[in-house]
Amino acid sequence: MDFFIARQPIFNAHRKLYAYELLYRGTQDATIENINGERATSSLISSAFLTEGLEVISGTRPCFINFTEDLLLKKIPLSIPKNKIVVEILEDVRPTKEIVEACKQLVNQGYTLALDDFVYHKSLEPLIELAEIIKIDFRLTPVDTIHKTLYRLRRFNLKLLAEKVETIEEFSHAIKLGFTYFQGYFFSRPENIRIKELTAAKINMFRLLAEVSLKSTTLEKLHKIISVDISISYKLLRFLNSAYFYRLEKVKTVKHAIAYLGERELRRFILLVLISELSSDKPDELVRMALVRAKFCELLGEASSFSYDSSELFLLGMFSFIDVMLDSPMTQIMEKLPVSPLVKSALNDQSGDYAVFLDIMRFYERKQILQLDMAFREIGVDDSQVPELYLKSLKYANGLF
Structure with missing residues (x-):
């Protein structure tokens, strides 16, 4: 059962x-x-x-x-x-x-x-x-x-x-x-809603975050981002050699890592590293929860009987705590990131077709079972699949951490 x-x-x-x-x-x-x-x-x-x-x-x-x-x-x-x-x-x-x-x-x-x-x-x-x-x-x-x-x-x-x-x-x-x-859930809201001045290093990271969020980002551009950052290179190799991938042979070079992951997964990995750095003064668990949400949203979208863009749902989950991470209003952050209108409306005012996925994350984390049942029906997901999807999401987050 x-x-x-x-x-x-x-x-x-x-x-x-x-x-x-x-x-x-x-x-x-x-x-x-x-x-x-x-x-x-x-x-x-x-x-x-x-x-x-x-x-x-x-x-x-x-x-x-x-x-x-x-x-x-x-x-x-x-x-x-x-x-x-x-x-x-x-x-x-x-x-x-x-x-x-x-x-x-x-x-x-x-x-x-x-x-x-x-x-x-x-x-x-x-x-x-x-x-x-x-x-x-x-x-x-x-x-x-x-x-x-x-x-x-x-x-x-x-x-x-x-x-x-x-x-x-x-x-x-x-x-x-x-x-x-x-x-x-004391960490799930910004400590102070204010316009926060970012350091020069964080401004550069935020620019990279915007670049990686673009659908037009190429593998070549991502390679350039990695090649100038030793920390990202190290974390990339460590991730690919984690238990999540169950590889028989270790990935030893960045070039091999990029070829193995491909554009979509590489983009996601850099997103994680940048968000982690931007929120370095926040609990690690906040980033881990964002990762679980990102993968869970993606997997729910793929399991749905309706047509959802699973890549956008991944971004939705990943950015669901970004206002808390940066201590800035979500609307101001979304103005600077090139994400789709559906993602923005869900994050800014909990409206639109994607808002239900954010509801599911909250319902699941807070044990609101009756609301979950209704939400799963709304997105066309058979709830018998959900335990496996959630465990896959946890495994994914554990691999990255």
């Missing part, structure tokens, strides 16, 4: 990627609202660890996975390597003697425990003593309640994780309160 999984990044205070939470998205025949926690986690583990391999989904990062009371009692976490997961104990798990003993066994064997959607109660203290991470919903929990909770937890050796951090202001506030980890 096909089913959907997605991942949500968890950052440290420096906005560097710490881990992912793996999220179950329901099946082709049933949405998550109709699936109990035990079945959801069992299906997630089966796909992530037994079917696809964790390296495709999370690379080297640990994964937070929800565990129900029954799964803890059955010692299911012990079937997964301790360095691969953080055992996330759901808020409705009762701190019975049996549960506490099961959690002690996990801790003694080196597993990390996290308490999800934490609301303090004295009865939870046996689990608090075993946990390493406490997750607090930063949006739904009143500020005075957060202060009281932190006061009660001060005697325990814990790290705090703020969930549902949606703005830079909330992120900054959580840091001041002493939180160590952060989960949410």
Whole structure:
């Protein structure tokens, strides 16, 4: 049976990627609202660890996975390597003697425990003593309640994780309160909408970005761009020798690399490098998410029963965070980039034929299953194909990183 999984990044205070939470998205025949926690986690583990391999989904990062009371009692976490997961104990798990003993066994064997959607109660203290991470919903929990909770937890050796951090202001506030980890979409909007002066080096990169975005770009022009930039050359060779391509022989020269990739993929690779450099002061995960979106949009376009330009959809996904990367309004950026009117209208004001693809990205990342079903029908995609397409997108992004 096909089913959907997605991942949500968890950052440290420096906005560097710490881990992912793996999220179950329901099946082709049933949405998550109709699936109990035990079945959801069992299906997630089966796909992530037994079917696809964790390296495709999370690379080297640990994964937070929800565990129900029954799964803890059955010692299911012990079937997964301790360095691969953080055992996330759901808020409705009762701190019975049996549960506490099961959690002690996990801790003694080196597993990390996290308490999800934490609301303090004295009865939870046996689990608090075993946990390493406490997750607090930063949006739904009143500020005075957060202060009281932190006061009660001060005697325990814990790290705090703020969930549902949606703005830079909330992120900054959580840091001041002493939180160590952060989960949410605080990086998905520009920190300051302003006309930002670019350095001379970034101006040159932006000009190259415009050149690479042109449909009329030739292989010769791309070769010139690469030949004057050692960094791009190095990254190109490293990418082509990554696990994504499964090559028996290494690509050793730029000329060989260009011949192997061809104009379309080479253009995309240079786009990635330029965008990464332009957003060097932003979380790496932002570029990684843009890559996943780009490939996912492209693959959805190719799988559609309608006629979409998959190359334009790739650009749509790649540029979906560029306003955040440059801290500039999307409309100003789009004025300077030679992309199609369909891409511009989708990015500028979420209108036009391509806007639904941006909706799908957000719905998928945020577990909005009902909206996803409608969107897949709108673009003519059979949702049974989607899990494979998403995993291909993750593999593609992992190869580039």
